[in-house]
Amino acid sequence: MFLINCPYCGEREQAEFSCGGEAHIARPKNPPELSDDQWAEYLFLRKNEKGVHYERWNHEYGCRQWFNLARNTATDEILKVYKMGEAPPKLKANIPATPSGEPSIGSGNLSTSKKDRF
């Protein structure tokens, strides 16, 4: 169990929150003009990084507000919490090496080979 610092209520336990997946994914402006592959990428493909991951979270059992959170997926450390609409902070995370030498980007997700979206 770890604590999350809600930008509205303050520190609460993680069980009060629910994760809404990757943050900062903008809906395409002209969906009819997109190919099926482009639309599928927007809908389904997500990063699976080892390191800083920007996520949306909801304080479900508190103020019921959505906010963004930057988390180091290698250590589960919460690096930054910020409100919706704010720009994602540029952060670096400490990524400990693993004995298996796994890559910093998950090999199972093809979309992660693409460059950062912002």
Add this chain to the structure above:
Amino acid sequence: MSLAFNNVLNLNKKNYNGVTIEELSLSGKINIRGKSSDKEFMKNIGSALNLVLPIEPNVRIFNNNISIMWLGPNEWLVITPENEKDGIISLLKSTLNPQKTAITDVSFNRTILRLEGEKVFTLLSKFLVANLEKILKTNFSVAQTIFIKIPVLFVRNNNDEESTSLDLHLNRSHTKYVYELLVDGSKNLNI
């Protein structure tokens, strides 16, 4: 037709190793939703209740009869005497724009357990990860959280220098379960 609701536990104030627990009699509880950025909404609420809605998080404000608790940036809970509730709801509904606000009577959905004594926070810390003592420092503070997997609202009734008094707002259906766990948890408070 108004419904007659009794208390859930039907028990008198009782001391359990330094923590007294009692269920308060029914009060009016009105949930208000609206945008705090809407000046007209904030002004109309202020004139109807004679209190300004708190914008600061985890805060409650009160006058003699009415308490208003901050639940979120756009949500508040108003506690009124039971006999004044219907009048206040009618007043709010006639004052506020129904397309931009929601006023819900949640009086019969919830009950309030009052916990008093020096060991209240010690007892609660057995079930909580977050440090409630830090959050509920003054008599103006409230905190929504999960308590033994149940969504609850804690309200501080007094200042830090006094013996602690907390109100625990919770669903009626969970009251017996929470009460029994609190009594069970209080058994080794003196050890």
